[in-house]
Each structure stands twice: as structure tokens, then as C-alpha cells.
Amino acid sequence: MRIGVVAPGRSVSHEGSLRLAAFMALTWPQVEIVFHPQCYLSEGHFAGPDAARATAFLDYANDPSFDAIWFARGGYGSNRILEAVLPHLGPAANRKTYIGFSDMGFLMGALYARRIGRQLHGAMASSIGMNDKGDSAAWVLGWLMNGDKQGLEPSLLTDKRPAAAFNLAILTTLIGTPYMPDLTDHVLMIEDVGEPLYRIDRMLFQMAHATQLKGIAGIRLGYVTDVQENDPPFNETPEQMIVRWCREMGVPYLGRAEIGHIELNRVVPFGVI
Amino acid sequence: MRIGVVAPGRSVSHEGSLRLAAFMALTWPQVEIVFHPQCYLSEGHFAGPDAARATAFLDYANDPSFDAIWFARGGYGSNRILEAVLPHLGPAANRKTYIGFSDMGFLMGALYARRIGRQLHGAMASSIGMNDKGDSAAWVLGWLMNGDKQGLEPSLLTDKRPAAAFNLAILTTLIGTPYMPDLTDHVLMIEDVGEPLYRIDRMLFQMAHATQLKGIAGIRLGYVTDVQENDPPFNETPEQMIVRWCREMGVPYLGRAEIGHIELNRVVPFGVI
Numbered sequence: 001m002r003i004g005v006v007a008p009g010r011s012v013s014h015e016g017s018l019r020l021a022a023f024m025a026l027t028w029p030q031v032e033i034v035f036h037p038q039c040y041l042s043e044g045h046f047a048g049p050d051a052a053r054a055t056a057f058l059d060y061a062n063d064p065s066f067d068a069i070w071f072a073r074g075g076y077g078s079n080r081i082l083e084a085v086l087p088h089l090g091p092a093a094n095r096k097t098y099i100g101f102s103d104m105g106f107l108m109g110a111l112y113a114r115r116i117g118r119q120l121h122g123a124m125a126s127s128i129g130m131n132d133k134g135d136s137a138a139w140v141l142g143w144l145m146n147g148d149k150q151g152l153e154p155s156l157l158t159d160k161r162p163a164a165a166f167n168l169a170i171l172t173t174l175i176g177t178p179y180m181p182d183l184t185d186h187v188l189m190i191e192d193v194g195e196p197l198y199r200i201d202r203m204l205f206q207m208a209h210a211t212q213l214k215g216i217a218g219i220r221l222g223y224v225t226d227v228q229e230n231d232p233p234f235n236e237t238p239e240q241m242i243v244r245w246c247r248e249m250g251v252p253y254l255g256r257a258e259i260g261h262i263e264l265n266r267v268v269p270f271g272v273i
Numbered sequence: 274m275r276i277g278v279v280a281p282g283r284s285v286s287h288e289g290s291l292r293l294a295a296f297m298a299l300t301w302p303q304v305e306i307v308f309h310p311q312c313y314l315s316e317g318h319f320a321g322p323d324a325a326r327a328t329a330f331l332d333y334a335n336d337p338s339f340d341a342i343w344f345a346r347g348g349y350g351s352n353r354i355l356e357a358v359l360p361h362l363g364p365a366a367n368r369k370t371y372i373g374f375s376d377m378g379f380l381m382g383a384l385y386a387r388r389i390g391r392q393l394h395g396a397m398a399s400s401i402g403m404n405d406k407g408d409s410a411a412w413v414l415g416w417l418m419n420g421d422k423q424g425l426e427p428s429l430l431t432d433k434r435p436a437a438a439f440n441l442a443i444l445t446t447l448i449g450t451p452y453m454p455d456l457t458d459h460v461l462m463i464e465d466v467g468e469p470l471y472r473i474d475r476m477l478f479q480m481a482h483a484t485q486l487k488g489i490a491g492i493r494l495g496y497v498t499d500v501q502e503n504d505p506p507f508n509e510t511p512e513q514m515i516v517r518w519c520r521e522m523g524v525p526y527l528g529r530a531e532i533g534h535i536e537l538n539r540v541v542p543f544g545v546i
Contacts, residue, residue, distance in 0.1 A: 044508030045471055076471045079478045083521060173475055176449025177482040198318055198349045202446055205352045209450040235317030248356060 001145060002032045003068045004060035005125045007039040009103045010075030011047035014040060016126035017072075020137070023128050028141055033125075036060055039072045046077045053077065054084035057107075061085075061117075064092040068144060070125040071100030071107075079106040082179055089116055099140055100124050101265065102193075105170035106179065112164065112270045113181035119270035120144070121165035121189075121259060122151075136265045143267050153189065153220075153257050153266040156273060161217050165189040165259050165268035172203045175210045181270075184215035189268060191222030191260035197234035200224065201241050208249035218252040223260030274418060275305045276341045277333035278398045280312040282376045283348030284320035287313060289399035290345075293410070296401050301414055306398075309333055312345045319350045326350065327357035330380075334358075337365040341417060343398040344373030344380075352379040355452055362389055372413055373397050375466075375534065378443035379452065385437065385543050386454035393417070394438035394462075394532060394541035395424075409538045416540050426462065426493075426530050426539040429546060434490050438462040438532050438541035445476045448483045454543075457488035462541060464495030464533035470507035473497065474514050481522035491525040496533030 005017070017035045024033050038056035041048030048056075060066055071078075085107075098108055099120040108119040120143065123136030139151020149157060156163060164183055166174075168190045174180040190207075192200060207213060224238040236244075239256075246253040258266040278290070290308045297306050311329035314321030321329075333339055344351075358380075369390040371381055374397065381392040393416065396409030412424020422430060429436060437456055439447075441463045447453040463480070465473060480486060497511040509517075512529075519526040531539040 042505075045503065045505055076475065079475065169475075172446070173479045175479075176453075176485055177479060178484060179482065180449075202349060202352065202442075206446045206448075206450060209452065211451060212449055230318065232315075232318055 001030065001067050002065055003070050004066040005033065005035045005039060005070050005072050006056045006060050007047035007072035008053050008057055008078035008081055008107055009047065010045065010073050010077065011042045012039050012072045012126040019129040020125055023134060023137065027138065050080050050084065054081040057081060057085050058088055061093040061096060062090045066096065068097040068099060071104045073124055073126045074102030074104055076103050078103050082106060082110050086110060093117060097144060101165065102167045103170060105166045106174065109166065109174050109181050110179040113179060121268035123265050131263055133263060139267050151267045153259060153268045155220065155257065159187060161185060161187050162272045163187045163189060163268055164270045168192040168200065168203050172206045175206055175212060180212050183213060185217050187218050187220060187254060188216050189220040189222055189257040189259055192224045193261040194226045194228060196228040196230040197236065198230055200238060204241055204245040208245040216251055218254040219246055220254045220257035222257040223262050225261050274303065274340050275338055276343050277336065277339040278306065278308045278312060278343050278345050279329045279333050280320035280345035281326050281330055281351035281354055281380055282320065283318065283346050283350065284315045285312050285345045285399040292402040293398055296407060296410065300411065323353050327354040330354060330358050331361055334366040334369065335363045339369065341370040341372060344377045346397055346399045347375030347377055349376050351376050355379060355383050359383060366390060370417060374438065375440045376443060378439045379447065382439065382447050382454050383452040386452060392543035396538050404536055406536060412540050424540045426532060426541050428493065428530065432460060434458060434460050435545045436460045436462060436541055437543045441465040441473065441476050445479045448479055448485060453485050456486060458490050460491050460493060460527060461489050462493040462495055462530040462532055465497045466534040467499045467501060469501040469503040470509065471503055473511060477514055477518040481518040489524055491527040492519055493527045493530035495530040496535045498534045
């Protein structure tokens with residue numbers, strides 16, 4: 001197994017890649033992990049210019065010697081390379097698994113929309129030693145290497161419907177664009193980070209009224225972390241909010257999901273397992 | 274002329290309504306302005322519960338004795354009453370002008386989508402004495418009462434194409450929902466407030482790739498104010514960003530517009546003048 005790491009959003013430090021390399025050597029010595037040099041580039045907000053991030057992604061996605069692409073980090077930016085990369089993905093891209101979450105939902109969603117490869121919501125390659133002590137990375141690798149289900153979002157062990165997981169801000173930014181995948185009959189899991197509650201409510205409104213999401217099977221709420229102060233107080237919890245919007249949407253609220261910007265971020269393979 | 278004031282978002286103070294009443298008595302004594310008692314309600318983030326805000330709007334919109342509805346204030350919340358109010362608007366609602374901006378774009382957009390009444394992007398009823406010294410309110414009233422063009426967004430004096438103006442966060446939240454108006458052949462003016470640049474870029478991505486916006490005539494950029502710190506620095510101005518996204522959208526960038534969360538917020542009648 002050979003895994004390539006690219007950074008369509010923000011850059012990573014050499015320390016970040018060394019942490020992952022050390023973890024891999026210790027626990028998964030049979031896996032070769034290769035960081036694209038683009039991961040360390042930095043230009044303003046991003047891990048290099050749009051063209052460099054697009055080229056790096058295409059390099060590795062189209063390289064048949066890689067079995068998977070593990071996204072390095074989120075932050076913001078994978079949307080900016082969609083137009084440049086999607087028309088140029090060849091047959092090798094179709095045989096890969098793409099792993100990440102948060103901002104990487106742009107790329108993962110667009111790939112899923114075109115049924116290019118497999119998408120795995122899970123911890124990112126530079127999380128280890130940061131907000132991941134190794135459990136989330138081990139869950140990703142366990143599923144990828146051995147089909148080990150212990151890291152899967154628990155509801156997936158009993159609910160056999162297709163699933164997908166997104167950051168709410170990324171999901172709602174995909175709405176109304178051709179990059180939004182068809183999630184008909186899917187259980188949709190959402191998580192969010194760093195927003196005041198009125199914005200979360202506003203995003204849930206868009207989700208609830210999105211024509212493209214009319215046919216989903218139900219919604220699960222992941223962790224909503226680092227909530228910013230709402231002035232005045234909003235007087236509802238995220239769970240109360242999602243119950244209300246699911247009612248307006250006419251879609252069942254199915255309970256919580258163990259995904260998000262948290263230490264123990266569970267794995268959600270897109271589609272049916 | 275009789276104008277009703279309701280607050281589909283956040284509440285206003287009695288001081289705010291007294292300021293407007295004093296201004297009106299002095300400058301427009303022939304105009305009767307009536308604040309709905311709902312404007313002063315407060316529940317959490319909002320000017321009263323959703324049901325109270327919806328009822329107040331329907332009360333005044335369906336009352337044939339009012340010629341216009343002047344929204345009291347933005348903030349957040351007019352999206353939450355759309356489902357409750359739209360099916361219950363009668364013939365009197367169709368003969369009115371609706372005035373506001375920012376969060377009120379949800380209601381104004383949904384009304385414009387159904388061609389219910391006329392929509393006027395402009396200062397709100399509680400702005401006066403706050404971020405409006407009276408000029409913006411006078412522009413709204415001058416256009417409303419006398420068709421006085423001196424407060425119109427200057428490009429409208431020469432560009433005869435239909436126009437519409439939105440806060441970028443509100444416009445992008447409408448994308449993909451049935452509340453989004455058909456803006457084919459329109460000049461779209463956008464403004465924003467209180468966001469870091471990476472979020473503005475993310476919203477512009479959604480605008481640029483929104484299937485519903487494919488046929489617009491062009492885009493004008495209003496003021497982008499109270500920009501929050503972007504860490505790391507984003508290295509682009511909002512104008513550089515919109516030029517780039519207009520290129521990707523294949524739509525002409527037409528220059529600036531004098532609209533936004535500013536003291537001199539120009540009037541933009543939706544559609545053709």
C-alpha cells in the first residue's frame with residue numbers, strides 16, 4: 001500500500017509530516033507514505049498558488065502507484081482547484097481512496113458526485129500529534145488496509161443505508177453548484193466548527209430548503225465545536241436547531257454522529273459500505 | 274402615503290422608532306409611519322418568536338391601508354418566517370413596496386422571486402441616527418414618494434438593465450433554494466460585512482458556480498466593511514477576488530456600487546426602473 005499526501009488547502013509543516021512518518025513506521029511499517037513537496041509551500045492563505053495545488057493533486061491522483069490520497073490539512077482552498085482538476089482525472093484516479101474532511105469536503109463531494117474513486121471522511125494526514133493522538137489516524141488506516149470496522153461511525157454498523165459526512169459550511173457552499181453530489185437516500189452527517197449559533201441556524205435553513213437535498217434519508221448531527229459567542233444569546237442548542245430544521249425539511253433527525261473537529265473523529269465511507 | 278414598519282429579524286428600541294418619527298415629522302410630514310408593536314419584542318436573537326414576526330409581517334403586508342413596508346432592522350431571522358408567510362400574502366401585499374437590505378434580502382429575494390410587490394434595497398427604518406445621518410432614509414423616501422433619482426445607485430442612471438442588490442452572505446444562502454429569484458439578465462450588486470477574506474472568497478466561489486446565476490448580466494461590488502482578520506493574511510483585496518471569480522463565472526465585472534453597511538447606502542429598486 002502506497003499513500004500520497006497533498007494539500008489542496010493550507011500548508012503543513014515538516015514537523016507535521018515527520019510526526020506522521022514516525023507513527024506510520026511504528027504502527028504500519030508496510031505502508032509507504034509520500035508527502036508531495038507542494039504540502040510545504042505557502043502563499044498567503046494557501047499551500048502554494050492554485051495552480052501548484054491543482055498540479056500536485058493531479059500528479060498523485062493520476063499516478064497508478066498510489067492506492068490512496070490522504071489530504072494533509074483543511075482550512076480553506078480545495079474549492080479553488082475544482083475547475084482545474086476535475087476534467088483531468090484519468091483512470092488511475094478512479095481506483096483510489098480519498099481521505100479527509102472539513103474543507104476537503106469540496107473535493108470529496110465533487111469526486112463523489114462524479115463517482116471518481118472512493119471517499120473516506122476521516123482524520124487528515126497532519127492531524128496526528130495535533131488534535132489526534134493517533135486513534136483517528138489508526139481508524140482511517142485500519143479501514144483502508146483491512147476493512148477494520150472499529151473506527152467507523154457507530155451508526156454505520158447497523159444502518160446499512162448509504163451515508164456521507166460533511167462540514168456544514170462546506171456542504172452549504174456546495175448547494176446549488178454542479179459539484180454537489182446526489183445524496184438521495186443517504187444518511188447525511190454534518191459537523192461544524194467556529195461559528196456563532198445564528199450562522200449555524202442560517203446554514204441549516206439552506207440545507208433544509210435545498211432542492212438538491214430533498215430526497216435524503218435522514219440527518220445525523222456530529223460535533224459542533226468552538227462555537228463563537230452569539231450576541232444576544234441564541235437560546236437554542238445545535239441539537240434543538242437541527243430538530244426544528246429537520247421538521248421543516250420533512251426529513252427524519254436520526255440522532256448524533258461521532259464526527260467533527262474532535263480528537264476522536266470517526267470514519268465515514270461515502271456511499272454504502 | 275402610509276408606511277408600516279415590521280421587524281422580521283432583530284428588534285428595535287423605542288428610541289429608534291422615536292428618531293425616525295421625529296425625522297419624518299420634520300421632513301416628510303405628509304407620510305404616516307406606523308411601527309408594529311412586534312418591532313419591540315425580544316426573544317433570544319430575534320424580535321419575538323417566529324410566529325409573532327410572521328404574523329406582524331402578514332398583518333401589515335395584507336393591510337390595504339399601507340403603501341409600503343419598511344423593514345426595521347436586519348441582523349438575522351427573516352429566512353425563518355418565509356415558509357409561514359409566503360402562502361398567505363393576498364392582493365394588498367402585491368401593491369406594496371418593501372424596503373430594506375442585509376438580512377432582509379431573504380424576504381426581498383423571495384418576494385421578488387414571486388413578483389409580489391416591489392423591492393427596494395435601501396436603508397432601514399431604524400438606521401436613522403445610528404449609521405445613517407438621514408441621507409440614506411431621505412433617498413429611500415425621495416424615490417418612494419416622488420421617484421426622485423438622486424439617491425439611486427449611480428450606475429442605474431445610465432445602465433437601464435434590471436438590477437438587484439444583496440448582501441453576499443444572504444445571496445449565497447438563497448442559492449439552491451426555491452426562494453432564490455430569477456436574476457437572468459440582471460446586474461447583480463453585492464455587499465458584505467463582518468467576514469474574514471477567506472469566507473468572502475468561499476461565498477464568491479458559490480456565487481460563481483451557482484447554476485441559478487448562470488444568466489446574469491454582470492456583477493458590481495459594493496462596500497465590504499468590518500472585514501475580520503484573516504490568519505494568515507489573504508494577500509488579495511475583495512475587488513481582486515471578485516475580478517477572479519467573475520472570470521471563472523464567465524460574467525463581466527462592472528465595477529463598484531455604492532451600497533453596503535455604510536452611512537451613504539444607495540437605493541437599488543429590484544428589476545427595471
